Amino acid sequence: MKKMVLIAQKDIAIQLKDRKAFLLLLLMPFLLTAILGFALKGVMDGDSLPATVIGVYTEDDPLAKEFVENYLQQDLTMLTVKVAANEGQLKDWVTQREVDAGIVLPNEWGEQKKPATILAVSGKESSALFTQQLMDSFAQTVWTMSNTTEMIMTNLAVAASYQDPAVQPGKIQAELLNGMKEVVERKGQYVVVSSIGEQELSSMQYYAAAMAAMFLLFNAVRGGKSLHQEQHSATLDRLRMTPTRVDFILGGKFLGTWCLAFGQFIVFMAATHYLLGVDWGESAVQTLFIGFVYSFAVSGLAILIAAFSANEKTADMAGGIMVQVLALLGGSMLPLSAFPEVMRKVALVLPNSWALNSFTSIMNGATWASLGAAALVLLAIGAASIFVGSARMRVSALSGGK
């Protein structure tokens, strides 16, 4: 056991002196989290609708003012509305893509004499369509109410001319207006948005978890390569010439990879939390626990990579491909929810997918019981990899190969 710790300590010391590896293992995931988190902020943050910026220019039309001030700016909180001083400024915003769509509301638009114009931004036609739907909805409501009121009042005026005492146009008009006002003000209560399952995470949260799951996998490649380096530089033979069992040598290499992976996770978690403001959830202990068992699985994969690759170069190449494929299928590059059902089933056998799901669950307030399955799967993957990898190495060593 002491020898295992010695080998692990030596590996950690070597790794800490390797600046290139340090950059790859710590700085890269941090930078990628920051870049992806900021880049996809608009797509993933807050409500399920994409955050949209609409530019508006209104001439002196009362309904247009009502539309902008009371409807767009107050009722639709998912929108950011920028009011342009003139039509030219609005067109500039559209050209320079400062807004997702522009609306020009001319005089007499409220009287249905002139149409509004929607300025679409190239590549963001869906935002223009969305804006058009909003305007249609508002205009139809207003004009329906206006026409209905006008028609009723005309008929009332005719009825009143027959001097029927039961017909009191003033009272009916007041009741009609009150009723319509009540309906209009009640509009938000017809539909309630309710999310099923987990609440949506911010892009920064998601990509922090995704990058942790992906970059910890690189430890499997590094660990596998490290065993080949020992073999290539004859230090593995020298280790075997010391009074140390081969199992303990392998155990030491495994332990070194495990410690480095877990250390990387702790540093990454702290850096993203304090520098990028990532909320890893209420229970840091749960996150660290999953990081710990995931590091175990990754270290097992290191033994597997070393056992099934001929040399450092093939370990590097095969391991690099493996990381990319696992990262893609496991949801580190794109959220799994964007994948078809088959792909989501494939992800069930990938350690990084289990780790990523666990991290995001913890961010949503997971219970310890709900993390049990993930922990068991990750431990099983690690243990199976160690078993298969070391068995393969033993066979290879006996045949004079390693």
Next chain:
Amino acid sequence: MLTMTNVKKRFGEKEVVKGITLHVGKGEAFGLLGPNGAGKSTTISMICGLVPYDEGDIQVDGLSVGRSPYEIKKKIGVVPQDIALYPTLSAFDNLVFWGKMYGLKGREAKARAFEVLETVGLSERGKDRIETFSGGMKRRINIGAALLHRPELLIMDEPTVGIDPQSRHHILETVKRLNEQGMTIIYTSHYMEEVEFLCKRIAIMDHGQVIATGSTQELCKRLAGGNQLLLDVEEARPAFVEKLKQLDGIEKVIHPEPSEIHLYVKQGQDMMASIVSMAAKEAVKLRQIKLKEADLETLFLQMTGRSLRD
């Protein structure tokens, strides 16, 4: 100290070690010679417990390598042919690590690392990374790493490959001193002069077998025409050369230059007088006559048909 009895090793269909029997006494410096592919490295790997043998037995200090590998590894120090060190760690850290792997405790390992740095003459460079060292310095630390646990048997597999004469001299002196202090040495090298300098006995291996064992003198005596007489004459007339060939004790005559004649003889010293008088009789002006005694290089060439560096 080391006894190998009919040891065999096979890799697949190929038998690479074909029944080696050897004995190396305690405190002895023993040379193991052989061309590439002779089976030396496999033999060393079997002694160290790296490769299991198929038949026979290897005993180190009375313990069988097959049955007590870990006990034996504590008694052996191995200097591999490659530089088996961690380049990004300092010389001192490397030595402490290897010391601990041989079971030395923290303080003891550090103390021994200092001592070994002294022994290999690199005390000043202890804190420097191995990657900053010259080839010779790396070789010296490579040897040092095998000395930390004070092994009873030191096995050195071509420890001076590719280094400068100064470092080679330092290494040879160090090994000689260790042997004088009682350490048993098994030394393999392509450099005959190193083996001759260090080892009292040698074994020559070829095609997985030991083809000769004994002291350098004993082995050289076995050589037919191992000694050479080098004649420098003013003009080597054909008649003179023919007469030389007919002299008793001359195995072979070579006439590479008009003024040079090489004679392969069993006993060169005894032949000198006869040659001088024959030259006088034939009116050949003999400017110089030189005796070159048989050496390991000649011996090796004759026994294996290959040069040691082939």
